[in-house]
Amino acid sequence: MSSTSALEFKMKEIKLFGKWSYDWVEVRDPSLKRYLCLKPVLLPHTGGRHEHKKFGKASVPIVERLINKLMRPGRNAGKKHLAYNIVKKAFDIIYLKTGENPLQVLVRAIENSAPREDTTRIMYGGIVYHVSVDVSPIRRIDVALRHITEGARLKAFNTPTPIEEALAEEIILAANGDPKSYAVQKRDEIERIALSSR
Numbered sequence: 001m002s003s004t005s006a007l008e009f010k011m012k013e014i015k016l017f018g019k020w021s022y023d024w025v026e027v028r029d030p031s032l033k034r035y036l037c038l039k040p041v042l043l044p045h046t047g048g049r050h051e052h053k054k055f056g057k058a059s060v061p062i063v064e065r066l067i068n069k070l071m072r073p074g075r076n077a078g079k080k081h082l083a084y085n086i087v088k089k090a091f092d093i094i095y096l097k098t099g100e101n102p103l104q105v106l107v108r109a110i111e112n113s114a115p116r117e118d119t120t121r122i123m124y125g126g127i128v129y130h131v132s133v134d135v136s137p138i139r140r141i142d143v144a145l146r147h148i149t150e151g152a153r154l155k156a157f158n159t160p161t162p163i164e165e166a167l168a169e170e171i172i173l174a175a176n177g178d179p180k181s182y183a184v185q186k187r188d189e190i191e192r193i194a195l196s197s198r
Contacts, residue, residue: 014040016063016103017088020095025103029111031137036107037061045080058138062106063087065141069149070167086164093168102171109174113147113183114140117194132194143190144183148174151182 015021022040027033035058044064050056057065070076070083091102098105119130135143151174152167173181179188 014042016041016044017091018042020091020101020103022103025101025107027107027111029114032111032114032141034058035137035141036110038103038107045084055138057142062110062141063103066106066145066149069145072149072153086167089164090167090171093165094171097168097172105175106171108176109148109171109183110141110144112177113174113181113187114144115187115190115194116140117191119190119194119197130193130197132198144174144187147183147186151186154182 022038025038027036027038037059039059039061041061041064044061044067046060046064050060053059067080067083067087070086071078071080076083076086094100094102094105115135117132118135120133122129122131148170149167151170152163155161155166155170156163170181170183174183177184179185
């Protein structure tokens, strides 16, 4: 076996958290395909290597970006290992509930909760207008991940529901495009406001 084919074989063996395969994970949305990094990694922890590169965020594994979004000011601030364990348990719950690869479910959730249109403020002669604009693919992913984690945090706050279950439920609902999902509700609200200010 040549060294390149041995390397390809090893790359195929790499599974997220040692469980979830990257094979056959498909991104349906053509605009997000380039920015959803599904490069096989065993441990989603790049240590900020992308930080000083333009659009370096696009090369960070999508699961690590989800973990980073969970580290918000408050209880989880700066505790990456805690956020890592939350996502790991949430993926197990997603698999138990849906029977599908959690990576594929996460990709569907991002596609369904990423807003296509937003508003921006334009100042013209001292008057402020809100104008509808198209959202760039990298921002679409950022906003989708923020809303998914925000929805999970709100669902788990001051309730007996653990954050792992709340996150798993939010991802499953968003993947199905369910209007009960916080991320899908926020996407609809953003797009509705953008439509009215066209």
